[in-house]
Amino acid sequence: MKAAVRRQYGNQDSITIENFPNPIPKEDELLIRVKASTVNRTDCANLTGKPFIMKLMLGFSKPRKIILGTDFAGEVMQTGSRVKSFNPGDRVFGFFDMGLGSQAEQVCVKEDLVYSIPENIDFPLAAASLEGAHYAYSFIHYVTIQPGQSMLINGATGAIGSALVQFARMFDINITATCNTKNIDLIKSLGADQIIDFTKEDFTQTTEKYDFVFDTVGKSTFGACKPILKENGIYISSELGTNSQNVLFALATKFSKNKKVIFPIPFSLKKTIPYMIDLLEKGKFKPVIDQNFTLGEISEAYQYVLSGQKTGNVIIHY
Incomplete structure (x- = not known):
């Protein structure tokens, strides 16, 4: 599979597209074929290691996780033996601010970070509704x-x-x-x-x-x-x-x-994502999408987001 990688903190020029073996899910994970993700402000902090506190969480001298990406929307390919809530073919999405390695064609994600996409929402809108x-x-x-x-x-x-x-x-x-x-x-x-x-x-x-x-x-x-x-x-x-x-x-x-x-320490994802799902289902929330890029154009996507000029969300298609 192809994935967006940075081995050192830096700007968009530090990103490369590399080939990796297809991941294998652990017993509590799902293997997901990524259909869409965003390049967001959290991704940019994970890329650059700024503010400084990011390095304390991600790795001081260099990032411990080399594949970028904090959110995804996609389709379940395979489930681990202990996964009970999802099956192959299900449409799912999720977010984790410390990184999921989801700017890749496939990703393995723990079941407790995965949610079902509402029926009326496509993959790009689902990805844009998270971070x-x-x-x-x-x-x-x-x-x-x-x-x-x-x-x-x-x-x-x-x-x-x-x-x-x-x-x-x-x-x-x-x-x-x-x-x-x-x-x-x-x-x-x-x-x-x-x-x-x-x-x-x-x-x-x-x-x-x-x-x-x-x-x-x-x-x-x-x-x-x-x-x-x-x-x-x-x-x-x-x-x-x-x-x-x-x-x-x-x-x-x-x-x-x-x-x-008041400093807004983020609430648990178990509170925030169900809230978004409810609003998406009721048509009370529609995330704004600005531009679309392919995985091969992801450096350009990061450059655009880092410029501070985006409106709403920038989508990566796979």
């Missing part, structure tokens, strides 16, 4: 949202942001979202009430005040956003911040009655 939505879930489930409150979502065009707008729309809340000019109509269609075009305006300079400021791209700071938070407002960023400041602020403001920071 960004997993992190978006944490933003809205670490807070209590009341009717009539207001929320600002910075970075609404990314995989996290575009999912978050849709999740937030299920509440009776006023949503302001930042995006670039070309995506204004898209983000409005996902549920944003107001748009701030970040190519023309700095959202931290607005005169409006919000109950929540959610930065899904990690390009702001608590200090810059404090003036636009209401008295008991909450700031959440998807990034650690310089010198892990968002973790420190979260600890320092935890018991504050005023403005506070």
